[in-house]
Amino acid sequence: MEVDEVMCFPRLSRVAVCGGTHGNELSGVYLVRELLKAEKKVKKKKEEEDEEPVSVQLVLSNPRAMQQCRRYVDTDLNRCFTHAALNGSPSDSDPYEMIRSRELNAMLGPKGSPKAMDLVCDLHNTTANMGLCFIAYSDSDWVCLHLFRHLQRRIPDIPMRYIHFNVARKESYSLDSVGKHGFAMEIGPQPHGVVRSNIYTAMKVGVQTFAVRQYGGLVEVFTMVKHIDYPRDKETHNITAAIHPQLQDRDFCLLRPEDALFQTFSGETLRYKGKEPLYPFFVNECAYYEKGIALSLARKRQVMIPSIRVRDTAVFCS
Amino acid sequence: MEVDEVMCFPRLSRVAVCGGTHGNELSGVYLVRELLKAEKKVKKKKEEEDEEPVSVQLVLSNPRAMQQCRRYVDTDLNRCFTHAALNGSPSDSDPYEMIRSRELNAMLGPKGSPKAMDLVCDLHNTTANMGLCFIAYSDSDWVCLHLFRHLQRRIPDIPMRYIHFNVARKESYSLDSVGKHGFAMEIGPQPHGVVRSNIYTAMKVGVQTFAVRQYGGLVEVFTMVKHIDYPRDKETHNITAAIHPQLQDRDFCLLRPEDALFQTFSGETLRYKGKEPLYPFFVNECAYYEKGIALSLARKRQVMIPSIRVRDTAVFCS
Numbered sequence: 097m098e099v100d101e102v103m104c105f106p107r108l109s110r111v112a113v114c115g116g117t118h119g120n121e122l123s124g125v126y127l128v129r130e131l132l133k134a135e136k137k138v139k140k141k142k143e144e145e146d147e148e149p150v151s152v153q154l155v156l157s158n159p160r161a162m163q164q165c166r167r168y169v170d171t172d173l174n175r176c177f178t179h180a181a182l183n184g185s186p187s188d189s190d191p192y193e194m195i196r197s198r199e200l201n202a203m204l205g206p207k208g209s210p211k212a213m214d215l216v217c218d219l220h221n222t223t224a225n226m227g228l229c230f231i232a233y234s235d236s237d238w239v240c241l242h243l244f245r246h247l248q249r250r251i252p253d254i255p256m257r258y259i260h261f262n263v264a265r266k267e268s269y270s271l272d273s274v275g276k277h278g279f280a281m282e283i284g285p286q287p288h289g290v291v292r293s294n295i296y297t298a299m300k301v302g303v304q305t306f307a308v309r310q311y312g313g314l315v316e317v318f319t320m321v322k323h324i325d326y327p328r329d330k331e332t333h334n335i336t337a338a339i340h341p342q343l344q345d346r347d348f349c350l351l352r353p354e355d356a357l358f359q360t361f362s363g364e365t366l367r368y369k370g371k372e373p374l375y376p377f378f379v380n381e382c383a384y385y386e387k388g389i390a391l392s393l394a395r396k397r398q399v400m401i402p403s404i405r406v407r408d409t410a411v412f413c414s
Numbered sequence: 415m416e417v418d419e420v421m422c423f424p425r426l427s428r429v430a431v432c433g434g435t436h437g438n439e440l441s442g443v444y445l446v447r448e449l450l451k452a453e454k455k456v457k458k459k460k461e462e463e464d465e466e467p468v469s470v471q472l473v474l475s476n477p478r479a480m481q482q483c484r485r486y487v488d489t490d491l492n493r494c495f496t497h498a499a500l501n502g503s504p505s506d507s508d509p510y511e512m513i514r515s516r517e518l519n520a521m522l523g524p525k526g527s528p529k530a531m532d533l534v535c536d537l538h539n540t541t542a543n544m545g546l547c548f549i550a551y552s553d554s555d556w557v558c559l560h561l562f563r564h565l566q567r568r569i570p571d572i573p574m575r576y577i578h579f580n581v582a583r584k585e586s587y588s589l590d591s592v593g594k595h596g597f598a599m600e601i602g603p604q605p606h607g608v609v610r611s612n613i614y615t616a617m618k619v620g621v622q623t624f625a626v627r628q629y630g631g632l633v634e635v636f637t638m639v640k641h642i643d644y645p646r647d648k649e650t651h652n653i654t655a656a657i658h659p660q661l662q663d664r665d666f667c668l669l670r671p672e673d674a675l676f677q678t679f680s681g682e683t684l685r686y687k688g689k690e691p692l693y694p695f696f697v698n699e700c701a702y703y704e705k706g707i708a709l710s711l712a713r714k715r716q717v718m719i720p721s722i723r724v725r726d727t728a729v730f731c732s
Contacts (some may be wrong), residue, residue: 128653130679165703223605283713287541287605289700293656334447338611356527359611361448385483 108214108239112153112204112347113303115219117174117271119161120384122291123283123299124219128154131303153213157200157271160395165289167383168193174218177273179266182207197271205274208265215239216275217306219299222284223382225345227255228302232279233268235260235317239277241401243306245315254298257348258375259394260319272301285345288382303391317350318394320376325388327358327366336360339380339390347377351393358390426557426595428533430471430522431621433537435492435589436701437479440609441601441617442537446472449621471531472596475518475589477630478510483607485701486511492536497584497589500525515589523592526583533557534593535624537617540602541700543663545573546620550597551586553578553635557595559719561624563633567637570621572616575666579639603663606700630721636666636712643706645676645684654678657698657708665695669711676708 113131115124132154153367156162160169162194170191176182181194182201205212207351222357228247232240241258248256259282265273272278286295343351351357358366374393378384432441432448450472474480479489488509498514500519523530548562559576566574577600583591590596599620604613611640644653655676661669669675670691676684690713696702 116583125678126653126656134680151654223608278510287603287608287700288700289606289703292542292662292698294657294662296679297659303500311457323586332475335444338609339443341611341615344610344612351608352575359615361614362452363615375639382605386606 104180109151110153110213111151111215111217111323112155112213112275113217114155114204114271115155115218116162116217116222117157118166118172118288119158119163120167120288121219121221121286122289123221123286123296124289125156126296127219127299127303130155130300132156140248153204155200155204158193158196160196167288168192175269177201177207177271178269179207181269198243200203200271201274204271205381207274213275214277216272216278217303218272218278218280220272220280220282220302221286221288222378224347224377224379225285225289226282226347226377227284228298229257229259229282229377230279231259231261231282233261233263233265233273235262235319235399237277238401239292240279241315241399243279245313245401247305251298251301252300255348256397257377258315258317262315262319275377280299284381312401314398315401316377316396317399318377318396321374321393321395323389323392324357326385326390327360335385337364337366340365343376343391344380347379348375350374351376427469428471428531429469429533429535430473430531430593431535432473432522434477434588435475435486435536436478436490436538436606437476437481437487438485438606439537439539440607441539441604441614443474443480444614445537445621446474447593447619450586453492454479471522473518473521473534473602476511476514477515485606488512490591491515493514493587495519495525495589496587497525500588509516511616518589519592522589526555527593531593532595534590534596534598535621536588536590537621538598538600539604539606539613540600540696541602542665542695544600544617544665544695545575545602546694547575547577548597549577549579549600549601551581551583551591552578553580553637556719557594559633559717561597563631563719565620565623569616569619572619573666576633576635576693578635580637584697588696598644602699630719631718632716634714635717636695638716639692639711639713641707641710642675644703644708645678653703655682655684658683661694661709662698666693668692669694 099276116129158173173193173196176193176197182198201207204216230240230244243256270280272280283295283299286292294382298341306380327337329336337360340356340359342356351372353368353370355368357368375396376391376393377389433446476491479485489511491511491514494511494515500516513536519525522534548558550558562576588598590598601613602616604610645655647651647654655678658674658677660674667693669686671686671688673686674683675686693714694709694711697709
């Protein structure tokens with residue numbers, strides 16, 4: 097391989113791992129708590145040995161929502177990190193999560209500034225059968241893509257996908273957008289308010305396996321195309337159908353025109369009327385009922401990532 | 415068969431089916447809404463034909479919690495139907511669910527009086543892998559046992575169990591205890607705040623198949639023996655372990671001494687230290703984290719139910 101084909105990888109010296117951005121997504125909550133405990137022990141040992149402490153910043157993002165075991169208290173924290181929201185003038189009547197988003201931006205950002213964390217990884221769970229997903233705003237952020245590829249190679253028994261939300265940087269709204277690089281690590285299926293050992297362990301392995309190696313090559317990227325809402329009653333706005341049993345749990349299995357989409361509560365099958373076959377994900381995610389999303393649909397393509405030269409093997413959790 | 419071996423079955427002319435007692439257990443919410451719609455149509459038709467309207471009373475038990483998609487607003491409604499709670503002196507500062515429990519008692523009871531409904535069936539969901547369960551306070555209520563047996567025979571492809579909570583009538587606390595006969599129909603696994611088509615349909619088939627037939631014979635009854643809480647941190651009271659992957663989803667599979675029970679967040683396996691092999695159920699039910707229940711354990715036995723003579727085939731939903 098020619099040297100000029102090889103990228104130099106930035107050193108990720110300031111990394112944040114966040115849990116509890118949604119207070120009822122418990123794998124991240126318990127994993128960050130566990131890592132904090134471990135960190136305390138390591139710090140104590142390193143202090144005794146006069147070494148630098150670990151450089152990963154562990155964050156419990158929404159303590160009030162965690163305490164109530166709810167997604168949020170006033171408004172969805174993970175929608176509060178747009179440029180506009182972070183830079184609006186603060187007011188006493190701001191929702192709790194808006195105040196908290198500014199605190200987190202001060203701690204991990206400021207977003208878009210040189211002071212921002214090199215990488216923010218935000219831990220999430222979903223009720224959808226999605227395995228382990230990276231969700232990122234870019235399909236050409238080699239840092240995220242390389243981390244993903246490394247994980248895929250190291251833990252091949254966990255189904256893993258890279259989802260791309262094609263949103264302009266200024267409009268990006270989630271906590272991970274505060275870092276220079278960032279992604280949400282989304283794992284399911286797990287009911288909110290519940291921790292399942294297999295899902296917790298997949299997340300733990302995922303976070304502990306973070307490292308950058310020199311693999312180049314192809315990565316499959318799912319770019320979000322559109323959301324589909326449940327059929328609803330015009331007057332009450334209540335949903336009138338559930339995800340069809342033939343679609344339930346089949347995230348990332350191609351949905352073709354005329355495939356079964358919903359089953360109404362009276363038993364009728366409603367079919368997918370789109371013209372393009374697309375990949376469903378977030379199929380029946382609990383928190384998206386109120387957002388009007390029964391499932392999202394993505395187009396799949398291959399992205400070539402360059403090989404890299406690693407200055408420092410950037411393992412940041414052991 | 416000798417005539418004197420045959421019981422006469424009471425006519426169930428006043429039956430209630432309730433959903434939304436827990437506002438985020440959505441199968442019951444949507445099923446009762448669907449049955450209400452169907453009832454409206456039938457009533458209209460019967461009025462036109464000058465017939466008696468249908469005799470099943472359909473109830474949405476906790477509208478405020480349903481509206482917020484939460485288990486409850488102030489306190490768990492399904493613990494508000496003890497004799498003491500229903501007969502205490504009302505006060506302006508009573509929790510919403512306490513007020514609502516008195517309304518429901520007036521509508522479907524009063525509990526313990528001759529005016530009470532003949533049968534109250536209350537629809538619930540669980541995040542545990544429990545299939546379809548009847549939960550009742552008696553192991554000798556032939557009405558409930560016969561209904562259960564009929565369902566078991568008619569829909570053999572749905573795993574079905576009868577759970578017995580050995581609680582004195584006066585101490586019985588749930589909505590179904592307001593009727594002369596009553597049980598909770600509990601179906602899972604389904605995350606709270608989500609409706610899964612397969613679980614909704616199982617509940618719908620269950621309710622629509624209600625009928626009393628003349629089968630006698632043996633019914634397996636699981637009598638609740640004790641609850642087990644998660645291991646917790648002494649200071650924070652946070653849980654320190656999840657249900658072990660070898661136990662997760664294995665409701666009603668015999669748990670033997672020294673079987674794996676929990677996996678701590680640091681990866682250690684904790685084992686069942688009881689001396690008696692027992693049957694676990696409600697394994698990792700979301701709503702029971704706050705009640706200090708990681709799983710419940712039951713003893714299994716066979717109950718012989720007598721054959722019955724049915725005066726009227728008591729189908730009450732078609």
